[in-house]
Amino acid sequence: MKLESKGLISLEINGEIYGYKLYQSLESLNRTHSQRKSAKELNISHTVFNRRILQAEEKLGIKLTEKKGNGSGLTNDGVRLLEEYRKYLIQIAEPDNINIAGGHISSGLLESLDSPFNINVYSSNDQDAFKLARRGVVDLLTLDDPLIAYERDINFIPIAYDYLVLISSPGCPEITSIKDLNGLDFVKVNGSAQRLAWNTLEHYDLDYTIKHDVNSQFDAFKLVKNSKNLHSFLNASYFNGNEILKFDTRHVISLVKVNNNDSKTDEFIDYILTKGQKNIEKQGFIPME
DSSP, rough: EEEOOOOOOOOOEETEEEEEEHHHHHHHHHHHHHHHHHHHHTTTTTHHHHHHHHHHHHHTTOOOOEEETTTEOHHHHHHHHHHHHHHHHHHHTTTTTTEEEEEHHHHHHHHHHHSSSEEEEEEHHHHHHHHHHHTTSSSSEEEESSHHHHTTTOEEEEEEEOOEEEEOOTTTTOSSSGGGGTTEEEETTTTTHHHHHHHHHTTTTTTEEEEEEEEOOOHHEEEHHHHSSSSSEEEEOOOOOOOOOTTSSSSSEEEEEOOOOOHHHHHHHHHHTHHHHHHHHHHOOEOOO
């Protein structure tokens, strides 16, 4: 797989130039949900990170971040600003590249494939990726869960299967039957296929409590492993865990073709459905039968 550098790009808003460092900070915070973690990731102090955000908020006259649970996240205005930046990066990308936006799991799969195509991948959650696709700024949309496509009667292309495993905090009692899931506390991952797990628990009339909401399965994993008596259902392709709901949570990883006038996109899809299936299996997913 060939990946192209997009360089360090600034963007002008209302006559003011906002450097790439601001968007870099927003991108990181959207992923880590922690200003301290983002500051560490960007190799700057927390004070510098916070001042960067505050100065931009003062100039723009809007709030870009807000407290979410025990961490921080982007406001709706912050998300929209980040989307504008992503859109701009896509617009200036090399014309021979295939631009892809998608959920963390599905986009991560495409990034990991060793293919002969030049691709730019923008990883978020299914909802945010769909917003970019709806604006027509990407060639392909990847979905961790086909719900968005089902709800809107959009044609999607299954490329692999996955299922959810139960991840539990250290020291939790062993789960050996579905009834053992009754009364547990969970971390919810927005925009994931977890709806299948919640539907199953409700089908069996089991009580459960959503204690935390996060936007990344990797954040959910860290939260569960660093807490007590906490659980989450995460994709088996990336995490090892209890397969108690394996058959109830099997789902497709899929693509939605956004650009219908690009032969490269068709060639890339064909590659994924043929030669790419062996690579998909190596990445821990179940290939199409």
